[in-house]
Amino acid sequence: MALKAPYVTSYLTEHFGDDAFGSLEGYEARGGYQALKKALAMDPEDLIELVKSSGLQGRGGAGFSAGMKWSFMPKDSEHPKYLVCNADESEPGSFKDRILLERGPHQMLEGILIAAHATGAEKTFIYVRGEYACAADQVERAVVEARGKGYVGRNALGEGREHEIIVVRGAGAYICGEETGLLESLEGKKGQPRKKPPFPAQFGAFGMPTTVNNVETFSHVPHIVEKGADWFRGFGTEKSPGTTVFGVSGLVQRPGLYELPLGTPLEEIVFQHAGGPLEGRTVKGVIPGGMSMPILPASQLDVPMANEFLRERKTMLGTGGVMVMDDTTCMVRASCVITYFFRDESCGQCTQCREGTGWLNKIVERIERGAGVQEDLDILEDVAGKMEGSTICAFADAAAWPVQGMLRHFREDFEEHIRQKKCPFPGSFEL
Amino acid sequence: MISEETRSKIDAEIERYPQKRGALLAALHLVQKDHGHVNGEAARELAEVFEIRPIDVAEVVSFYNMFYSEPQARHHVYVCTNLPCSLRGARSLVRQIEAHLGIHAGESTPDGRIALGHEECLGACAYAPMMRVGETYHEDLDLEKVKAILDGLD
Numbered sequence: 229m230a231l232k233a234p235y236v237t238s239y240l241t242e243h244f245g246d247d248a249f250g251s252l253e254g255y256e257a258r259g260g261y262q263a264l265k266k267a268l269a270m271d272p273e274d275l276i277e278l279v280k281s282s283g284l285q286g287r288g289g290a291g292f293s294a295g296m297k298w299s300f301m302p303k304d305s306e307h308p309k310y311l312v313c314n315a316d317e318s319e320p321g322s323f324k325d326r327i328l329l330e331r332g333p334h335q336m337l338e339g340i341l342i343a344a345h346a347t348g349a350e351k352t353f354i355y356v357r358g359e360y361a362c363a364a365d366q367v368e369r370a371v372v373e374a375r376g377k378g379y380v381g382r383n384a385l386g387e388g389r390e391h392e393i394i395v396v397r398g399a400g401a402y403i404c405g406e407e408t409g410l411l412e413s414l415e416g417k418k419g420q421p422r423k424k425p426p427f428p429a430q431f432g433a434f435g436m437p438t439t440v441n442n443v444e445t446f447s448h449v450p451h452i453v454e455k456g457a458d459w460f461r462g463f464g465t466e467k468s469p470g471t472t473v474f475g476v477s478g479l480v481q482r483p484g485l486y487e488l489p490l491g492t493p494l495e496e497i498v499f500q501h502a503g504g505p506l507e508g509r510t511v512k513g514v515i516p517g518g519m520s521m522p523i524l525p526a527s528q529l530d531v532p533m534a535n536e537f538l539r540e541r542k543t544m545l546g547t548g549g550v551m552v553m554d555d556t557t558c559m560v561r562a563s564c565v566i567t568y569f570f571r572d573e574s575c576g577q578c579t580q581c582r583e584g585t586g587w588l589n590k591i592v593e594r595i596e597r598g599a600g601v602q603e604d605l606d607i608l609e610d611v612a613g614k615m616e617g618s619t620i621c622a623f624a625d626a627a628a629w630p631v632q633g634m635l636r637h638f639r640e641d642f643e644e645h646i647r648q649k650k651c652p653f654p655g656s657f658e659l
Numbered sequence: 660m661i662s663e664e665t666r667s668k669i670d671a672e673i674e675r676y677p678q679k680r681g682a683l684l685a686a687l688h689l690v691q692k693d694h695g696h697v698n699g700e701a702a703r704e705l706a707e708v709f710e711i712r713p714i715d716v717a718e719v720v721s722f723y724n725m726f727y728s729e730p731q732a733r734h735h736v737y738v739c740t741n742l743p744c745s746l747r748g749a750r751s752l753v754r755q756i757e758a759h760l761g762i763h764a765g766e767s768t769p770d771g772r773i774a775l776g777h778e779e780c781l782g783a784c785a786y787a788p789m790m791r792v793g794e795t796y797h798e799d800l801d802l803e804k805v806k807a808i809l810d811g812l813d
Contacts, residue, residue, distance in 0.1 A: 232786075308677070320741040320780035351677075358688075358725045359781050361794035394675050399684055400724030402779065416683030416709070418722040434677045477743035477784035484785045519742060519780075549784065551743055565742045569779055658751045 233331070234485035236501055238463070238471045239451050240444070241487045244331040250366060252373035255334035261379060263450035267342040268386060275346040279449065282457035283469040288314055288405075288442030289518065289546050290622075291468075291535050294449075300429035301347040302437050310433045311343055311352040312414065312440040315367075316398055316405040318357055319518035320569060321549030324473035325443040327485060329356065329363035332447060333370035337393065339446030341379060342453055344391045347439055351392045355410050358399040368395045402573040406621045407440040409575065420575045421621035444473065464490035468534035472545075476502040478552035479509065490545070491537070495529035498552055509554040513637065517546025519566055520626035522633025523559075543633065558653035559638040560645050563592045563631060565659075570627035581624035584615040588631055595642055596659070598650040605642055609635060660700045661708075665689050669708060680709055683719060687726055696727040724778075732767035732774035734812045737791050740777040743784035752788050753777065755802045760809070773812065 233245040248254030255261070267275055280295030301309055313336070317325035328336060340352050356364040371393045374380045384391040401419045403409040408422035411433050432438020448470055452460045461469045468490040474497055477483045481503030488497065494516055498504065505511050513523045516533065522543040524531065531537050535545050553562060567589035576582045591608055594600050612628035619625075635642065644652045661669070668689055672682040686708070690701050697705075702716040709716070720726040738756065740749045753775075757763055760775060767774040783789040786798030790805070797808055 317782055318780060321743050321784050322780075323782040323784050326782045357782075358723070359791065362796070392675075397684065397688060398723075399687070399726055401722060413684065414681060415678065416680035416719065418718060434681065436677070475784060477787065478746045483743075483787070515742075551746070551784075553746065557746065562742060562746075565740075565745050569741060572779065657746050657748065658754075659745075 232484065234327070234473060234487050235482065236486040236488060238487045238489075240328070240332070240335070240447055240471060241473060241485070244327065250331055250333060250370070252334060252370070252377060259454070260334055260450075261338055263454040264338050264341050264379065267345055267453045270345075272346045272348065275342065275453070278457055279346070279452060282452045282460040283467070284445065284448055284452060284460065285468060285470075285535075286442055287444035287448070287472055287547070289319065289520075291545060294441060294445050297429070297439055297441065298343060298347050300427070301349075301439055302429070303348075305348075305437055307436050308351065309347060309349045309437045310439075311340060311347065311349040312407075312410065312428075312433060312438055313340055313352060313354040313443060313446055314405065314407065314410060314440055315354055315356040315360070315363070315443045316410055317360070317443070317547070318402045318405050319520060319547045319549060321475065321477055321515060321518045321551045322547035323475045323477075324485060324548060326360055326363055328443050328447050328473070329360065330366050333367045334374065335450060336367075336443055336447045337370055337374055337379070339449035340393065341384065341391060342449050343439070343441065343446065345385050349439070350390055351394065353394050353396050353414055353433060355396045355398060355404070355414060357404070358397050361397075364395055364397050371395060401575075402569075403575045403621075403623060406623060409621065410440065411438065418575070420577045421623070423620055465532065465534045465536065467536045468545075472548045474533070474548045474550055476550045476552065478550075479506055479554040479557070480504065480552045481506065488533075491532040491534040493529070494524070494531050494533055494550070497533065497550055498529060502550075502552070505552070505554045509556060511552060512555050512557055513553045513559065515549070515551040515553075515630070517544055518549035519551070519569065520629060521546040522629045523553075523637060524633075525637040542636065543629075556653065556655045556657075558596075558651055558656035559634055559641040560592060560596045560651065561653070561656055561659050563634050564589070564596050566630045566634075567592050567627070570623070574623065574627070578619035578624065580615045580618045581627065584611050584624060585627050587611050588627065592631070595645050596651055598645060598648070600642070600646045602643070602646055604646070605635065605639070660694070660698075661690060661704050662693060665693055666708070680711060683709055683716070684723075687716075687720065691726060695731050696729055698728060698730075702728075732771050734773050734792055735776070736773055736809065737776045737778035737781075738764075739779070739781045739783065739787070739789050739791075741780040743780070744787040744789060747787040749788040752800060752802065752805065756805055756809075759802070759806060773809065
C-alpha cells in the first residue's frame with residue numbers, strides 16, 4: 229500500500245503527492261539532477277565545505293555534522309572508498325525514511341551521487357530493512373533508470389570516474405541500523421556492532437574507508453547544492469538548520485508525517501498540526517524522537533524540536549518520531565512494551581546489554597502485574613545506570629534512557645502500582 | 660536443493676560485491692523464496708558456494724527474524740505490537756484475530772495456511788493498527804478488515 233503524502237510539506241516532500249516524482253522523467257521535469265551537474269563541476273573539497281557550512285546534521289538519530297563526516301574520508305587512498313546509505317529504519321515510531329524511499333528515490337540517489345563526488349567513493353550500498361520490500365523495489369527501479377541515463381555506472385562522476393549503486397535487503401534485525409552492525413550485515417554476517425575505533429572512515433565496509441549516512445541526510449543534499457548554505461540556514465535554528473520529516477503517532481487526531489523546520493515547538497506539532505488529543509482526552513506525555521529517546525511530560529511540550537534545546541530537557545531529537553500518550557495511558561504498560569522490544573533486539577554481544585535489557589523488562593512487568601516492591605525502582609535506576617555508556621554500541625543507552633525518562637517524569641505511575649498491588653489504569657491500552 | 664536458475668542468480672549477486680560473502684543475505688532471500696525456508700541441506704550447499712562453514716550460514720539464518728530454518732505456513736501474518744500500534748489497540752486486535760483463527764500468536768493454522776505472529780515496529784506508525792502479510796502492508800485495521808484480508812488468502 230502506498231504511503232500517504234505528508235500533511236505539511238516543505239522542500240523535501242513538496243512533490244510527494246505527485247506519483248510522477250518517483251520516476252526519473254518526473255524528477256528531472258521538476259529540476260531533478262541539476263544539483264548533481266552543478267556539484268560535478270565543483271572541487272570535492274569545496275563541496276565538503278559547502279555541506280559543512282550548511283550545518284546539515286545527520287538525520288538518522290545521532291545528529292552528527294554530515295560535512296564533517298565526509299571530511300573524515302581519507303583523501304589519498306590507494307584502496308577503494310565506499311558510501312553506505314542507511315535505510316534500515318527500525319526505530320519504533322519512525323517512518324519518515326520509508327516515504328523518502330518510496331516517493332522520492334531519485335532525490336536520495338542524487339544526494340548519494342553528490343556525496344560520492346565529494347568523498348571520492350566508487351560504490352554505494354543502500355541497505356534497506358528487509359520488511360521495506362516496497363521501498364527497496366522503488367529504489368532498485370530508480371537505480372536502473374539512473375543507470376540508463378548515465379548518472380550511475382561507468383563515467384557517472386565524469387570521464388573515467390565510475391560509481392555503482394547496490395541495493396541490499398536486510399532480513400529483520402533492529403541492530404543493523406547501528407552503523408557498524410549494518411557493515412557486518414553488509415558483509416554477510418550477523419549484525420553485531422564493531423568496536424570503535426577504528427571508525428568506518430578508516431575501516432568500514434569490507435575493510436575499506438566508508439561513510440554511512442541516513443536516507444534523509446542524503447535527501448537534503450541536492451537542495452543545499454542547488455540553493456546554497458545560506459538558503460538552507462533559512463530553515464530551522466542556528467545550530468540545527470533545515471527541515472525534518474516528523475512522524476507523529478499514538479493518541480492524536482491526525483497521526484501522520486509533517487515536514488517542518490527543526491526547532492518547531494513540540495506543542496505546535498502535537499496540537500496544531502496533529503490536531504491534539506482524541507475527543508475528551510488530555511495529553512500525558514510525548515516521546516519526542518523515536519522510542520529510544522526519553523519521554524517528556526505534558527508540561528514540557530514548549531521545547532523547540534532541536535537537539536540544543538532537547539538536551540536541556542535530558543532527551544534528544546533522535547529520528548523525529550513523535551509518540552503521543554494521553555491521560556488513559558499507563559506509563560508502566562508503555563514501559564513494558566518498550567523494555568520488551570530492547571530485550572528482544574539486543575544482539576547479545578555485551579553482558580551489560582544482554583542481561584540489563586532482560587532485567588529492565590522483568591522488573592517493569594513485575595510492577596505492572598502488581599507484584600513490584602518499592603526497592604524495584606532503585607534496581608531499575610541502578611541497572612539502567614550501569615548499562616549506559618558501558619557497551620560496544622549505543623543500543624544499551626537506547627534501552628536505558630527511556631526507562632530513566634519514565635522514572636524521571638512518571639514515577640508516580642510506578643509507585644501507584646506498587647501501593648495498590650495492581651494496575652491503576654483500567655482504561656489504558658491492552659497489553 | 661538449490662536450482663540451477665537460483666544458483667545463477669546467486670552468482671550474479673556475488674559479482675556485485677567486493678567480497679563473495681557480501682551476497683550471503685541476498686542468496687538466503689533467493690533460496691527462501693523458492694523453498695519457504697532455509698534448511699540444513701540448503702545451508703550446506705550455500706556454505707559450499709560461499710566457501711564458508713555450514714555453521715557460518717546457520718548462525719546468519721538464526722540471527723535474522725526474516726529467515727526460517729523450518730518449513731513455514733503459506734502466509735505469514737504479522738501484527739505490529741510495538742508502542743505506537745499498541746496505543747491504538749494492536750494487542751486487542753491480536754486477541755480478536757487469535758479467536759477468529761482459533762490459534763495463538765506464534766502458531767500456525769492446522770491446515771498450514773496462516774502463521775500468526777507479533778512483530779516489532781514496521782514503520783507504519785501513523786496508520787495503526789497494521790499488519791504485514793508476507794511483503795504486503797495493511798494499515799488502519801479493524802477486525803472486519805482483517806477478516807476480509809485473511810479470508811482472501813489461498
